Amino acid sequence: MTAVRVDAPAVQPLPGVPPSLLGESPVWLADGGGMLWWCDIPGRQIECWSATTRAHRRWALPDEPGCIAPVPGGTWLVPMRDGLWHFDPATGSRTALAEPPYDPTRERFNDGKCDAPGHLWVSTIYEPRDAAKAALYRWADGRLDRVAGDATVGNGLGFSPDGRTVYWADTWSHRIDAFDVESGSGRLSNRRLFAGFPRKPADGDLSQYGGRPDGAAVDAEGCLWVAMFEGSRLLRLSPRGEVLRELRLPVRCPTMPCFGGADLRTLFVTTSREKRPPEELHQQPLAGCVLMLAVDVPGLPVHYVRP
Numbered sequence: 001m002t003a004v005r006v007d008a009p010a011v012q013p014l015p016g017v018p019p020s021l022l023g024e025s026p027v028w029l030a031d032g033g034g035m036l037w038w039c040d041i042p043g044r045q046i047e048c049w050s051a052t053t054r055a056h057r058r059w060a061l062p063d064e065p066g067c068i069a070p071v072p073g074g075t076w077l078v079p080m081r082d083g084l085w086h087f088d089p090a091t092g093s094r095t096a097l098a099e100p101p102y103d104p105t106r107e108r109f110n111d112g113k114c115d116a117p118g119h120l121w122v123s124t125i126y127e128p129r130d131a132a133k134a135a136l137y138r139w140a141d142g143r144l145d146r147v148a149g150d151a152t153v154g155n156g157l158g159f160s161p162d163g164r165t166v167y168w169a170d171t172w173s174h175r176i177d178a179f180d181v182e183s184g185s186g187r188l189s190n191r192r193l194f195a196g197f198p199r200k201p202a203d204g205d206l207s208q209y210g211g212r213p214d215g216a217a218v219d220a221e222g223c224l225w226v227a228m229f230e231g232s233r234l235l236r237l238s239p240r241g242e243v244l245r246e247l248r249l250p251v252r253c254p255t256m257p258c259f260g261g262a263d264l265r266t267l268f269v270t271t272s273r274e275k276r277p278p279e280e281l282h283q284q285p286l287a288g289c290v291l292m293l294a295v296d297v298p299g300l301p302v303h304y305v306r307p
Contacts, residue, residue: 059089
């Protein structure tokens, strides 16, 4: 069995940036000396921070954004509760691309990520959480196709460096699945358990709880970094699903990591403070902030959505 490296790295928040309610989908773009983008789902905002000027900007949205994905030319695809949209930060305007493929009173878009060929993959969350009705969709050539299902809170998307494997978590079920993906068509096959985690205690005691898999990112060695919501930690998993490293964080609810910085060795981690107990927020003042920490293995450059 591989020994697990456990440590509490030096962590700092983005300077001058107030906390989000529930930050998600951090994306590092190298343009302009380095820009970090992310969204605040319940806050209905897209946010941006410049590593050069330390300036912070926000754009208000009319509905919840599940995630963001960059498009060449400085615009974004934004899956929202009310459908898939193209968003232009220069004007603050959005253009509809696809209607929601679900009942928006019970379901919404959630975590998403673009693959190397330029296709956006986006999952949903089934908000009643009483059935596995969430799904995974793929946006390609102007079509939004359902490619997987049988989940409740679709999350944790990632792609292996060779593009042959897709990772997809069901946060509610405390598991991450892996799929083989067919080049070109995007058809998924050979679904299997990649990693599973103990369930949350029925009494709600979090003292020994390791969390459940939320957002994820893949590094240059093909390892999957996953944020463990309510577990106060990040895990680095090998391509075989073995836990190689555990990073303990000063917040209860990390939501998603991404790699950035000039050498892609800075890990940015969005976090949540939404609906957390007052005593927890008092003890964890960084809840909701975007955290920064250094790692040894670099990440992979972000992929842009093909127009």
